[in-house]
Amino acid sequence: MLLMFPGQGSQKVGMGKELFDNFRTAQDVFNEVDDAVNMHLSQMIFEGPDDMLNLTKNTQPAIMSVSMAFWRVLIKDFGFSPEKASFFAGHSLGEYSALCAAEVLSLKDTAQLLAIRGEAMMQACPSGGGMAAIIGMDTIAIADMIASYQGEGIVQLANDNANGQVVISGHLCAVQTISQQAKENGAKMAVPLTVSGPFHSCLMEPAVQAVQTAFDNVQFHKPIRPIISNVTAVSEQGDFPTLLLKQITQPVRWRESLLFAQANGATHFVEIGAGNVLAGLAKRTVSGVTISSVNSVSALEEFAKQII
Numbered sequence: 001m002l003l004m005f006p007g008q009g010s011q012k013v014g015m016g017k018e019l020f021d022n023f024r025t026a027q028d029v030f031n032e033v034d035d036a037v038n039m040h041l042s043q044m045i046f047e048g049p050d051d052m053l054n055l056t057k058n059t060q061p062a063i064m065s066v067s068m069a070f071w072r073v074l075i076k077d078f079g080f081s082p083e084k085a086s087f088f089a090g091h092s093l094g095e096y097s098a099l100c101a102a103e104v105l106s107l108k109d110t111a112q113l114l115a116i117r118g119e120a121m122m123q124a125c126p127s128g129g130g131m132a133a134i135i136g137m138d139t140i141a142i143a144d145m146i147a148s149y150q151g152e153g154i155v156q157l158a159n160d161n162a163n164g165q166v167v168i169s170g171h172l173c174a175v176q177t178i179s180q181q182a183k184e185n186g187a188k189m190a191v192p193l194t195v196s197g198p199f200h201s202c203l204m205e206p207a208v209q210a211v212q213t214a215f216d217n218v219q220f221h222k223p224i225r226p227i228i229s230n231v232t233a234v235s236e237q238g239d240f241p242t243l244l245l246k247q248i249t250q251p252v253r254w255r256e257s258l259l260f261a262q263a264n265g266a267t268h269f270v271e272i273g274a275g276n277v278l279a280g281l282a283k284r285t286v287s288g289v290t291i292s293s294v295n296s297v298s299a300l301e302e303f304a305k306q307i308i
Helices: 017-022 024-037 041-047 056-076 094-101 107-123 139-147 172-184 202-215 240-249 254-263 277-285 297-307
Strands: 002-005 087-090 130-135 155-162 165-170 189-192 268-272 290-294
Touching (some): 002 277, 017 041, 017 056, 017 297, 024 041, 024 107, 056 094, 056 107, 202 240
Parallel strands (some): 002 087
Antiparallel strands (some): 130 165, 155 165
């Protein structure tokens, strides 16, 4: 079993509220995160406004808190054993959720790190930048286009999400040029993303120092189960600070991570937290496996009946 934790883009005002209303365990998670980041983040999650929740510095700890609320309810209220999982993985900020679930990081440290990471990523590229999702073209074709790009600005592969879904990142002019070239060469769509910066590109380098400094005050423990790293797309059991720092400026190798999990015996892919983005990516990438999302109380109960 691969347990997957979502990243930015899965946020929605009201996420986790049903869980909060029904489980004291979930309330404890949201309250602990509120204390850790010194703000009423849970109120913003449940009531909005959208523009505040969508600020990267708020989005990152918010999505993590919802994932961890579902995770802890699954364990404490339904008796799920983490030993049932072969691997944990998370998409971008979701990797912090995975590390928290795997007991590498405490919930308090995870929330504080994501608040710092989110703020640093927002401030890293004041000159602006952009990201775009290229749909219907394979990764190699897009990588070749980027390699031959000779225009102004920087553009890089940011997320290799699934078969036929790749995200590029960099200076806005360069992202727009590659997006247009992709459409002219067979891509179904090139969709600009509403983001606070050119994430997972070298333009995020200024954010690395802020996160590295934050790591100096945090203790990393050995994971209870292996983590599939965004950077290496294979299972890792140590040196997480280095991997997390590289992740800020390097691509999220999600498609390869899913294929690695399947090749190493995972037959059930379970997304834990807000939305169902990762379940959708899994359906486009792996076949012959069971894919589900634990994103509501009813889904939680159904998963518990089937697995526990």
